[in-house]
Amino acid sequence: MKKTSKLQYFMIYTALFMAVAWSIYPILRVITISIRPGDNLLTESLSIIPEDWTFDNYIKLFTDHPFGTWIWNSILVTATVMLTGVTLASTAGYALSRFRFPGREASLFSLLVTQMFPATMLLLPLFIMLSSLHLINTYLGLIVIYSSTALPFCVWSMKGYYDTIPYSLEEAARIDGASRFMAFYKIILPLASPALVITALFSFMSAWTEYIVAAQVLWYEEMFTLPIGLKSFQANMTTEWGLYAAGAMIVSIPAIALFLFLTKYLIGGLTLGSVKG
Amino acid sequence: MIGNFRSRLSQNIKRSLTFLLLLGSLLGVEKTTLHLWHPMPAPSRAVLNDLVAEYESLHPEISVHLLYKENEEVRMAYMSATGFTEGGPDLLYGPSDFTGALVEMNIVKPLENFFSEEELSAFDPKGLTWYEGHLYQIGDELGNHLALVYNKRLFAEVGLDRPPESLQELIEFGKKLTIDKDGDGVVDQYGLVWNFTEPFFFMPFYASYGGWVMDEDQNPTLNNDAAVNAFKFVRDMRDVHGIIPIECDYDIADSKFNTGAAGMLINGAWSWAKYMESPHVDFGLAVLPINDETGLFPAPMIATKGYYMNPYLSGEREKQVVELMKFLTGADAQFQYASRLATIPTRLEVRERPQIAENPVIMTSIEQVSRGRAMPISPQMRAIWDAMRPAYQNVLGGSMTPEEGAAYQQEVAVQKVAELFEGQDIDKDAVNISAIVVYLAGLLLAIWALYKLFVAFILPLVRGIAGVLVQESRFGVLMVAPAALFIFGVVVYPFFYNLVISFSNMGLTTVNDWQIIGLSQYGKVLTDSQFYHFFLRTVIWTVVNVVLHVIFGVMLALLLNRPLPGKGIIRVLLILPWAVPSYITALTWRGMFNIDYGAVNIILNKFFGIEPISWLIDPTNAFIATIITNVWLGIPFMMIIALGGLQSIPQELYEAASIDGATAWQQFKKITLPLLKPVMIPAITLGIVWTFNNINVVWLVSNGGQPGDQTHILVSFVYRAAFNLYRYGYAAAFSFMIFLMLALFSVKFMQKNKATETAY
Structure with a gap:
């Protein structure tokens, strides 16, 4: 391990401090709006906490709107998408990294291809399709669409990470009598934990903040996920900015919690040093 | 722990199932649920909720289900649901300027037969929207002035x-x-x-x-x-x-x-x-x-706000809907709105009630309406707005004189009106050779694609399961199949739908009877100079964004990839832009770019003494502003990917390099970069594709391409100039061009980077 000198520490912290300031300042503005009375988007000072701050908007969210239900719905949908994403991507990515089978190249490329069509143009046919499959007003329709949007990246990213793990590890396991699947499940999967974290985070985020598809699929307020609920505070010319900002902050909290929890495992993978690549 | 989670999950599934069943019983025999979609802002929504509650208590057999969507969204959603699947709500509430487009698309029911002449005479004529001889909307408010x-x-x-x-x-x-x-x-x-x-x-x-x-x-x-x-x-x-x-x-x-x-x-x-x-x-x-x-x-322009009826209703349900509509536009309902929100009722009798007639706000409002003019309800209005906006904003921005602006808006308006009705130019009875050719070509292409699909996925799957292939491959195929089926199950239909539409003349007046016209939509796209202009801009947008995402992302990841007190908290703070929904942070950035009060200018001025920059008025600056916002949004993602990738690099390699006397830069170039590549390349490739098609940030920060529709990238341009004017065929062809360019690029990019190869 290299030694980091005091000067280096100072420079690193300075750089990180600047990056943090840049990264959180706009979010602090959102918080400012959410604790201001009334619904003004603009603040004309740089101060973060306004003089007349209040939590009214946060209270209103839960008293005047079924915000609790929306949170629950979102968790249900998102957790399923995340689970689907992690399961399917970790297996598919593994196969694409380790095996040469007919259609491998084509699969890899067509995964990418699915991301290339402008999403705005897919909405109408997706709606027609879901409608004819009677999946309007069901979470199933939503979950299928979200999973399929998140999967291409997840598969690619898993595959890319598996590529960095030497074959010799599985070979050793196979020699010790493990089946193919066991070698994958017991040896490789734990090593790929950073990629699993990325996959989980990505699947989570693609479902957690999505509202365009959700707004087409869900027609009942009591079935809404958080983002469409949130969108109902935004109107053409009469947006309730305070509520909107407060809602956005609440939407962010579970995401932040998950990031906090998962990023620990981002570093958790065993070091490969024990096996010379 | 896992078992506990499982039982909780199954409990949750049970709970949601019960909920669905409950919903089913609500939809079932006992009650009829009528659906009403509306774009009412919160104050009017409150009145509507009260009215509906009152109606439901008067009619226990009816349950009225309300759904709020923003003005444009409610129009689009109604058009998709009613125009393309014969579904949608029973009633649509909205301003009278929806009328022309709804009538042209045949998705609204004439109402004159449901109301007696006496009933209609109780309304201010301005409150009833007639179009081409039929009554389509019953208003409950004169508004928007x-x-x-x-x-x-x-x-x-x-x-x-x-x-x-x-x-x-x-x-x-x-x-x-x-x-x-x-x-x-x-x-x-x-x-x-x-x-x-x-x-x-x-x-x-x-x-x-x-x-x-x-x-x-x-x-x-x-x-x-x-x-x-x-x-x-x-x-x-x-x-x-x-x-x-x-x-x-x-x-x-x-x-x-x-x-x-x-x-x-x-x-x-x-x-x-x-x-x-x-x-x-x-x-x-x-x-x-x-x-x-x-x-x-x-x-000022005045729009009647009121109710439209779904054309696919009949029998008992139709009667129930008409009754609901009569209640919601009735005198008592209008009185509620007027007394609580100072709106102008469409029923003359309500206007004369003392609480209304003596309200000073309503009095002034009525006077203003008497000086106003009705908003045109023909679909042409939409094209005219789209033509006026850039000309007017260019005049305000100083890039056109008022005279040039006036001439330009007329020219663009005439062109856009023509585009709105372009589908009608096709002679429907003539034998269309190119259509037959395209049909055949499309059919061949579809067969070819299906064959490829078969060879690539289904055949290996079948072979694998049948055990024709060696054990090794079967395992691989089985592991890929679920993900592949999932993804392609969702993507195939929309993809081919757009492909077919791109060869058709589908537009505002031809939604229901569109036909294949060949490649002419593609011809239009390729002969439009704006296509190339915005293509170049999109390339700049994509390159600048992705390069900055990757550079900053990798740099931060390198800084964080060492033992560092407080690392956990710094990491999460740096990820925040990804965790907070971008539809609010992008709008916050827009606020921060305000010339006088935006934080960006205040900071630039206080710390660097830079004069205020007009971020959102000047087209180039506005484009830079969208880029800054998107860079901010995209860094955390690349940082996380890079952090994950750095974990796969064995420390021993660095130690060995140090012993051999390699400098830090040499180590970075010879060890870090090559070993980071397999993890970064997929993220970069997809990052390019996503950025190329990222309409949201551009739309939110530049408020739909402002100033003067000059801040677009290809996807936002096609949305504004084609989809927005119902030019479905043209928009599909345009999108296919975007798709083809990206596909071509990706093939080259992946070949160059050998992204499908493994590192070891």
């Missing part, structure tokens, strides 16, 4: 005790009310604010110089002296008289007036209730004052 709102307290402070009575006076009063309180050279209180860059908010002035948007035959009439003079008038208010802010969109105007930082505001009927309650505003309402040069009053 702009009027002059003023703050009596600020007026009193400068010795004024009445609203201005002419435009000359408006400017005089405005000057008195424009004050730099602390003498720092920045105006703290403006005389007048309003969303003046939007054509709808410009219309009253155009009318006060004798202009109007179209003639009796719905042809645009935008190139005349009235337009030139009105352009000059608004521009002079800003540049010569200095009574309006340089930059002012709806939210800025609203916020300034509501916090007592502006003396006067021009805003619509929907907004007034809010100002009456503001502690900073002593509310006053006046009609827009007369134009002394012409002797004409400014005429």
Whole structure:
């Protein structure tokens, strides 16, 4: 391990401090709006906490709107998408990294291809399709669409990470009598934990903040996920900015919690040093 | 732990199933659920909820289900649901300008047979929307008209005790009310604010110089002296008289007036209730004052707001819907709206009730409506708005003279109106050779694609399962198959749907009887010079964004990839831009780019002494602003990927390199970069594709391509110029061109980077 000198520490912290300031300042503005009375988007000072701050908007969210239900719905949908994403991507990515089978190249490329069509143009046919499959007003329709949007990246990213793990590890396991699947499940999967974290985070985020598809699929307020609920505070010319900002902050909290929890495992993978690549 | 989670999960699944069953029983035998979609803002929504509750208690067999969507979204959602699947809500509430498009698409029911003549005569004729001889909308409110709102307290402070009575006076009063309180050279209180860059908010002035948007035959009439003079008038208010802010969109105007930082505001009927309650505003309402040069009053546009009926209703349900509609547009309902929100009822009898007739706000409002003009309900209006916006904003931005602006908006309007009806040009009875060729080509392509699909996925799967292949491959195929089926199950239909549509003439008037016309939509795309202009811009947008995402992302990851006290918290703070929904942070960034009050300019000025930059008015700066926002949004993702990738690099490699005397830079170049590559390449490739098609950030930060539709990338341009004008065929062809370019690029990019190869 290299030694980091005091000067280096100072420079690193300075750089990180600047990056943090840049990264959180706009979010602090959102918080400012959410604790201001009334619904003004603009603040004309740089101060973060306004003089007349209040939590009214946060209270209103839960008293005047079924915000609790929306949170629950979102968790249900998102957790399923995340689970689907992690399961399917970790297996598919593994196969694409380790095996040469007919259609491998084509699969890899067509995964990418699915991301290339402008999403705005897919909405109408997706709606027609879901409608004819009677999946309007069901979470199933939503979950299928979200999973399929998140999967291409997840598969690619898993595959890319598996590529960095030497074959010799599985070979050793196979020699010790493990089946193919066991070698994958017991040896490789734990090593790929950073990629699993990325996959989980990505699947989570693609479902957690999505509202365009959700707004087409869900027609009942009591079935809404958080983002469409949130969108109902935004109107053409009469947006309730305070509520909107407060809602956005609440939407962010579970995401932040998950990031906090998962990023620990981002570093958790065993070091490969024990096996010379 | 896992078992516990499982049982909780199954509990949750049970709970949601019960919920669905409950929902099913609600939909079932006992009650009829009627669906109503509406774009009512929160205050009107409250009244509607009360009315519906009352109706349900009067009719226990009926349950009315309300769904709110924003104005444009409710229109689009209704069109998809009713126009393309014969579903949708029973009733649609909205402004009268929906009418033309709904009628052209055949998705609204004529209503004249459901109402007796006597019933209809109770309405102000302006409250009933007729189009081509049929009645399509029953209004419950005359609304959307702009009027002059003023703050009596600020007026009193400068010795004024009445609203201005002419435009000359408006400017005089405005000057008195424009004050730099602390003498720092920045105006703290403006005389007048309003969303003046939007054509709808410009219309009253155009009318006060004798202009109007179209003639009796719905042809645009935008190139005349009235337009030139009105352009000059608004521009002079800003540049010569200095009574309006340089930059002012709806939210800025609203916020300034509501916090007592502006003396006067021009805003619509929907907004007034809010100002009456503001502690900073002593509310006053006046009609827009007369134009002394012409002797004409400014005429705001008036839209009737009311109910449209789904055309696929029949029998008992239809009767129930009509009854509901009669209740919601009835005298008592209208009285509720008027007394609670000061709206103008469409029923004359309600207007005469003392509580309404004596309400000063409604009195002024009615006077303003009498000077206004009805918003045209033909679909051409949409094309005209889209033509006026860029011309007007270019004049305000200084890149066109008023005369050039007037000529330009007329030219674009004529072109866009033609585009709106382009599908009709096709001779339907003629034998269409190119159509047959395209049909065949499409069929062949579909067969080829299906064959490829078969060879690539299904055949290996079948073989694998049958055990024809060696054990090894079967395992691989089995592991890929679920993900592949999932993804392609969702993507295949929309993809081919768009492919077919791109060869068709589907548009506003041909939604129901579109036909294949061959490659002409592609021809139109490729001969449009704007396509190339925005293509170049999109390439710049993509390259700059992705390069900065990767550089900053990898740099931060490298800094964080070492033992560092406080690392966990720093990491999470750096990820925040990804965790907070971008539809709010992008809007916050827009606020931060405001010329006078935005944090960006204040910081640049305080710390670096840089003069205020007009971020959102100048097209180049606006484009830079969208890039800055998107860079901010995208860094955390790349950082996380890089952090994950760095974990796969064994420390021993660095140690060995150090012993061999390699410098830090050499280590980075020879060890870090090559080993990071397999993890980064997929993220970069997809990052490029996503950025290329990222409509959201551009749309939110530049408010739909402003100024003057110059801040677009390809996807936002096609949305604005084609999809928005119902040119489905053209939009599909355009999107396919985008798709083909990306596909071609990706093939090259992946070959070059050997992204499908493994590192070991």
